[in-house]
Amino acid sequence: MSVPEAARARAESLRAQVRHHNYRYYVLDDPEVPDAEYDRLMAQLRDIEAAHPGLVTPDSPTQRVGAEPRADLVEVRHRVPMISLDNAMSDDKLVDFHRRLQTALPGEEPILYTAEPKLDGLAVNIRYAAGVLVQAATRGDGTRGEDVSLNVRTIRTVPLRLMGEDWPEILEVRGEVYMTRSGFARLNAEIEARGDRPFANPRNAAAGSLRQLDPRVTAKRPLNFCCYGWGEVSESPGESQYAWLKRLEGWGIPLSKELERVEGLGGCRGYFDALAERRDGLDYDIDGVVFKVDRLEAQARLGATVHHPRWAVARKFPAQEELTEVVDVEFQVGRTGAVTPVARLRPVQVSGVTVSNATLHNMDEIQRKDVRIGDQVFVRRAGDVIPEVVRVLVERRPAQTRPVVLPTHCPVCGSDVIRPEGEAVARCTGGLYCPAQRKEAIKHFASRRAMDIEGLGDKLAEQLVDLDWIHEPAELYQLTVERLIKLERMGEKSAANLVAALERSKETTFARFIFSLGIREVGEATAQALAERFDSIQALMAARTSDFLQTRGVKGIGQKTAEELLGHLDTHPEEVPPGSLSAWLAGLKVPGLTRPRAEAVAELFPSLEVLRSAKAEQICSNSVRLVEGVGPIVSAHIVGFFAQSHNREAIERLLAAGVHWPAPSGAPEAATGQRLAGKTFVITGTLTRPRDEIKALLQRQGAKVTGSVSKNTDYLLAGADAGSKLVKAQSLGVEVIDESGLGKLLDQR
Known part of the structure; x- marks a missing residue:
């Protein structure tokens, strides 16, 4: 039967693509496409060869496992071929696999399977003679691999000598060399600290580490080994896959802690679903579950094709990585003012979900990954987290790509966007004005340590914003009992109490008012220092960096x-x-x-x-x-905040609403009755009274209360369980007092 020319051409094209990707994956350890795209190409090739058997050639990728060994490593010929696994990409495929076994194994009911995670690493064959490791090789093309003995000997989870004494004279164990996610993160951090290019994922890191020509480099990498099978064995492995693996474990060979024996199709489904739920919590990458007929005699009867055993299948998880295009990059403003770049993508299915957006985190991340509009990128979605761009396929970069530029103005309110030196995150300076930050601004303004508006909690603040009643803090003072009682679960008494609390809050302190504005990194101590440095809000608004x-x-x-x-x-x-x-x-x-x-x-x-x-x-x-707690970054936040006319206008409206504080009465030293004027205190440990109460007492007596101990600190007030601040105070010679000592200071005339 003749083969259509179009089918022949398509088969040749698919073979060329698969060979190329095999080379990138197995030889260079630098794949160009995610596993899901590779699996689709291979599936298309298998389908066209199945439809036209005359197209099958001995060198087709469907007839072998991987690629040729690298020329710079010694070749090893496997005594027992290391063939691959058939994939079940859906539950229907798993059902088909189980039914085929039921037909081929009459009377074998129920069928028992061994079940284990399919690790994402590099397959190796490790040979032991008389209990001693003598050789290790990669899988290569399934028949010939590369000698990596010296490198494998550096992996701490691989025993150099087997435990016990009843092991076979010749034993080959097969498994996966992989890297944990935590180990991968540490390795990449070290690589980036040296200014080198980090690995794209743990699998690449493991493969690149194992195939180093210098074993000393491999020894520094956090590699692990997990056994899933065996090759040549000089004695019978017995009757059960599970039992023999457990025997290997007794000789010191590491197995997966998830290894189980399950019964029938229901057992396979239950194991798969349970592991899928825990997948994101594991410290290593897996892309599916491997099920193998447990009885070794049944395995022998089922046999194998040139590509895979008929008694095993890999039930794959939905792909967590896919290839797509960056159509555009937009910037979103978060509740704290963070301006975050988000990639708009050509929609693609990842882990069963259509993904059209992915976070790019910040401009440093964009520059590190070299993301441009128009690029082909890998997108990853693990669990329910926001999808992210893993890396760019630079080799496929079109000529018309455009660089990503940080906006100079907030896309929501038009305020300036600043990125202080030394910080990765850019922020909108709109503060009180920016709608994206409105809820958090209102919550902070009303909080106990700011304006202390009793009864105005987080849920009520969110409700007022959601109803579009409140756009900025000054509008809180326009609320009336008649309007508030229209809210759900708000009675007349509660409404009256809230209005009264709003009225009381108008009388505050300058420090509380500064803190209530929500200027980034201006906490209570810094707000107090600013209140002492500047005699009015107008002077603070006019300040420049040189004033700090x-x-x-x-x-x-x-x-x-x-x-x-x-x-x-x-x-x-x-x-x-x-x-x-x-x-x-x-x-x-x-x-x-x-x-x-x-x-x-x-x-x-x-x-x-x-x-x-x-x-x-x-x-x-x-x-x-010039102001304690205000360095280059904080001063940039302060100046940037007050540079926005929106924020200045919002402050003027608060003052017009009646918010006020006592005018400064001159230097603390001149104040009558201020026994601690000019003294600096730090408070630490557990005290008998609330820390805020003690802090207010000290400030009423003219003292300055700061958050950290320095050579300028006069006293450390230390309660029970005082920690590092006490140690630092003692090292600097700062006087340490307890609450009794504070009482004596206050009683001095």
Whole structure:
């Protein structure tokens, strides 16, 4: 029967594609497509060969397992071929497999199966002679593999000598070399810290590690081994797959802790469903479950094809990775103002769910993965988490791709988007104004440590926003009893109590008001420090970075360079020869003192005499905090927040609604009755009274209460179970007092 030319051409095309992907997967350990796409190509090839048997050739990928061994590793010929497994991609396929066995094994009812996870790693054959490991090889093409003996010997889960004494003279065990997810994360962190390109997934990491030419590299990788079968054995393995595997375990060979013996189709289904539910909680990747007829005599009767045994099947999970296209990248604003890039994808089925969006986390992640609009990407969905782009298929990148650009303005409210130096996340500065942040802004504003609006809890705040009654904090003060009683489960008394609480909250402190605004990283202690530094909200709104930080020294010069320069000047008292000071300084060849930096030093210090009398801190680049707790990042948040007209207008409306606080009464030292004026306290440990109450007491007496111990701390108030703050205070010589000691301080006249 003649074969249509179109079918012949299609078969050749499929063979070429599968061979290419085999090479990428088995030889280079760098697959171009996810497993699901490879499985589809192979299935299409099998179907066309089944429809036209004349197309089957000895070198078709359907007639062997993988690819040729790498030329730079020694070839090993397997004494017993390492054939592959047939796949069941659906429950119907598993039912078909079970029915075929029932037909082929009359009287074998119920059929017992061994069940175990299908690990995602690299298959190896490990040979023991007289109980000692003598050789290890990869599967390769199923007949010939690569010798990786020295590398396998470095894997701690592989015994170099079998335990016990009743093992066969010759024993080959077969299993998977894999890497746990936690080990993979640690390895990639180390690789990225060196500035190298990380592995794409644990399978690639395991394969690349096992096939290193230098075993010392392999020894540093967190590899594991799990046995699932055997090859040549010099004695009969008995009657049961499960029993023989358990015997191997007794000799020190690691098995899967999930290995079980199940009964019939129902047992297989139950095992598969249970493992699928726990899949995401495992510390290793699996892509399915392997079921094998347990009775070895039945296995022998069923036999095998050139490709797979007829007595085993791999029931695959739905694919967790798929290949698709990045159609666009948009930016979403979260409840805390985080501006997150989201990839809009060509819709694709992943784990049984249609995925059209995937998170890109932040701009650092986009740059690390080199994601561009128009790219072909791997998309992964594990469990119920938001799908993410795993990596880009750079080799398939079209010429017309576009880079992803962080927006300068919030896509929701139009406020500036800032990304402080040293932070990965960009944020909207809209704060009180931005609709995306509205619920969190209202909740924070009303919280006990902010404006302390009793009765306005999280659920009520969300309800008010959802009903579109409240758009910014000032509108809370427009609520009336008549309007509130329309809310579900809000009686007249509750409504009246809330309105009264709103009225009481108008009288507050400057520190509480600053804290209530929700400026990023401005906590209670920082808000208190700002209230002490600035005498009005208008002064704080007008502040610039220079009002928080005083920069000193020369940019680019560190402490070591400054000390070496001063040390040189101390030991070389010569005068500056004719010419400029900058040229003379550059000629000293002090490490780190480049010509531009020497010029900056000369500009800062007008003469050599002035420079000689300087301290290293005056030369090296550093900054002095004018407000405790406010460094470069926090000052950027503060300035960015008040730079938005929306936020300034929202504050003005709060003031117009009647929010106020006492005017400053001058320096704390001048205040009558403030016994602790000018003193700085830190509180730690378990105390007999609420910490907030003690903090308020200290502040009423003129003290400053901070969150961390430093050389500027006067007292550490320590209760029971005081920890690291107590240790630090003792090391700095800070006076430590208990509540009794605090009482004595307050009683002093």
